[in-house]
Amino acid sequence: MSADSREKSYYVTTPIYYVNDAPHIGHAYTTVAGDVLTRWHRQKGVPTWYLTGTDEHGQKVMRTADANNVAPQDWVDKLVADAWLPNWKALNIANDDFIRTTSERHTKRVQNFLQKLKDAGFIYAGKFEGPYCVGCEEFKLPGDLIDDKGQKLCPIHSKPVEIVDEDNWFFKLSDFRESLLKHYKENPEACQPESARNEVISFLEGEVRDLSISRSTFNWGIPVPWDTKQVVYVWFDALLNYATAVGLGDNPDSEGGQKFAKTWPADVHLVGKDILRFHAVIWPAMLMAAGLPVPGKVFAHGWLLVGGEKMSKSKLTGIAPSDITNHFGVDAFRYYFMRAIPFGSDGSFSWEDMGARYTSELANDFGNLASRLTAMIEKYCDGVIPAPANGGELAELLSKTVSTADNAMCALDFQGGILAIMDFCKRINLYVTETEPWVLAKDSANKAKLEEVLYNTAEGIRALAVLLHPVMPETCEKLWDSLGANTLGSISEQKIGEVANWGTLPAGSKVSKSAPLFPRLEE
Ligand code: MSP
Numbered sequence: 001m002s003a004d005s006r007e008k009s010y011y012v013t014t015p016i017y018y019v020n021d022a023p024h025i026g027h028a029y030t031t032v033a034g035d036v037l038t039r040w041h042r043q044k045g046v047p048t049w050y051l052t053g054t055d056e057h058g059q060k061v062m063r064t065a066d067a068n069n070v071a072p073q074d075w076v077d078k079l080v081a082d083a084w085l086p087n088w089k090a091l092n093i094a095n096d097d098f099i100r101t102t103s104e105r106h107t108k109r110v111q112n113f114l115q116k117l118k119d120a121g122f123i124y125a126g127k128f129e130g131p132y133c134v135g136c137e138e139f140k141l142p143g144d145l146i147d148d149k150g151q152k153l154c155p156i157h158s159k160p161v162e163i164v165d166e167d168n169w170f171f172k173l174s175d176f177r178e179s180l181l182k183h184y185k186e187n188p189e190a191c192q193p194e195s196a197r198n199e200v201i202s203f204l205e206g207e208v209r210d211l212s213i214s215r216s217t218f219n220w221g222i223p224v225p226w227d228t229k230q231v232v233y234v235w236f237d238a239l240l241n242y243a244t245a246v247g248l249g250d251n252p253d254s255e256g257g258q259k260f261a262k263t264w265p266a267d268v269h270l271v272g273k274d275i276l277r278f279h280a281v282i283w284p285a286m287l288m289a290a291g292l293p294v295p296g297k298v299f300a301h302g303w304l305l306v307g308g309e310k311m312s313k314s315k316l317t318g319i320a321p322s323d324i325t326n327h328f329g330v331d332a333f334r335y336y337f338m339r340a341i342p343f344g345s346d347g348s349f350s351w352e353d354m355g356a357r358y359t360s361e362l363a364n365d366f367g368n369l370a371s372r373l374t375a376m377i378e379k380y381c382d383g384v385i386p387a388p389a390n391g392g393e394l395a396e397l398l399s400k401t402v403s404t405a406d407n408a409m410c411a412l413d414f415q416g417g418i419l420a421i422m423d424f425c426k427r428i429n430l431y432v433t434e435t436e437p438w439v440l441a442k443d444s445a446n447k448a449k450l451e452e453v454l455y456n457t458a459e460g461i462r463a464l465a466v467l468l469h470p471v472m473p474e475t476c477e478k479l480w481d482s483l484g485a486n487t488l489g490s491i492s493e494q495k496i497g498e499v500a501n502w503g504t505l506p507a508g509s510k511v512s513k514s515a516p517l518f519p520r521l522e523e
Helices: 025-043 059-067 072-090 104-119 173-186 194-205 234-239 255-263 273-289 321-328 330-340 351-381 392-410 414-435 444-468 473-482
Strands: 010-018 048-055 097-100 123-133 146-148 151-153 162-171 227-232 268-272 298-301 304-306
Touching (some): 025 048, 025 298, 025 304, 104 273, 162 227, 173 194, 194 273, 273 298, 321 351, 330 414, 351 473, 414 444
Parallel strands (some): 010 048, 048 097
């Protein structure tokens, strides 16, 4: 984002992840989606801000640290440094900021926010008695639980809940039921997909209870400013990250205050469907209580399943991203999850499906097209892109592709966006098959036609590189280099709105052969 830009940033967030363990592909799924969404917007020329981070307080993290005989702060410091940050780097995530809930910039702003809510009369002392799932870090209602031979289990973690009986501070969540209902009824885009919105509306149509927002039986958390024997409930602390990271509560003239003005409200909170209520009910109520605007959209995606169940480390079904990227590469990983699973639905990961798509869509349709083109330009045109040609039908199809893909990507339909782009890739393959440049090359009388075909193919691939860049940055950069397209600037500078200008790739660009974009898989 340019420092002097007055335009509000398109602000996207991921959940902040618990650092009781290393990341698995469920976490990577959301973070890659956010990365594709923000990279797409950056290439539209929109000022963008992308935040991710870690949720470090609460009993879940504290108990894991205890079990490992390590102080909680040392535990989280080590995991963030050794596992989380390197994981996002390896997956080529271009986040603008990384927030940790143990950082002072967060804890101070949380305390200020809480104090303001208390001063405004939205917080009162009460007693909480009821079931709590440490896996979810959530106070449960008896109706939420499943009965296993008399034992009450959390339906998400399949583990027994604990009974909490504490004097706590409460937030008047119930005061906001009507305003929230009105908000979701009037703004269908505020909670998506439709199934998530319906779930939230029906929850709000039932009884909404006030929320305990502090805990008094352990101390791994942010002290409640007026009652330091209690720590802030981990979700109340964590939800605030989206706003503390961009300067919540800071003086409007300060750096933080100016950042807040340019960023808040968030445009999209990406969340898994298991944490929808926190984001679509509790979080906007907290903001309403503080007189702040609520987020533009909460989008709940589905779960990656293993054996029909939510994949998770606690159920020992967690797969590390590196297990997959070591075999398929980072870009194939990013592509596969966005392409194979409709965003908003559950999906099962399978090695077979991923292997099949890698070979047919990435290696054959896309990678081979690029290597055939560079080989032909080298062989028939001395390695130099010929003069621009009229793209005709291909150019028309490209215009339609860009508009379909743009609409889909902006609506978080990553699958639809990628499909439109890959259909265009298929069409260029067909064009090459139909025009048979290797036959044209046999007769010098066909030189003009041959150059037209090769230009159009190269130009189509130039567009593919730009359109797929948000999904597969590294591969598309390589392709950009091998097309000799750097005279147009770097690939990140290419604008989605200009991709369809047929004739962009300049004549004379020097093409170079590169290693296959998607090498044959080892067994
Ligand atoms: N710390 C909270 C979020 C606080 S946000 C203010 C939390 N952390 S988590 O690490 O348990 O989960 C983070 C996200 O990962 C959630 O959106 C969750 O849905 C997602 N996933 C965890 N397992 C998943 C799958 N198997 N599949 C897809 N996403 C999954 O909740």
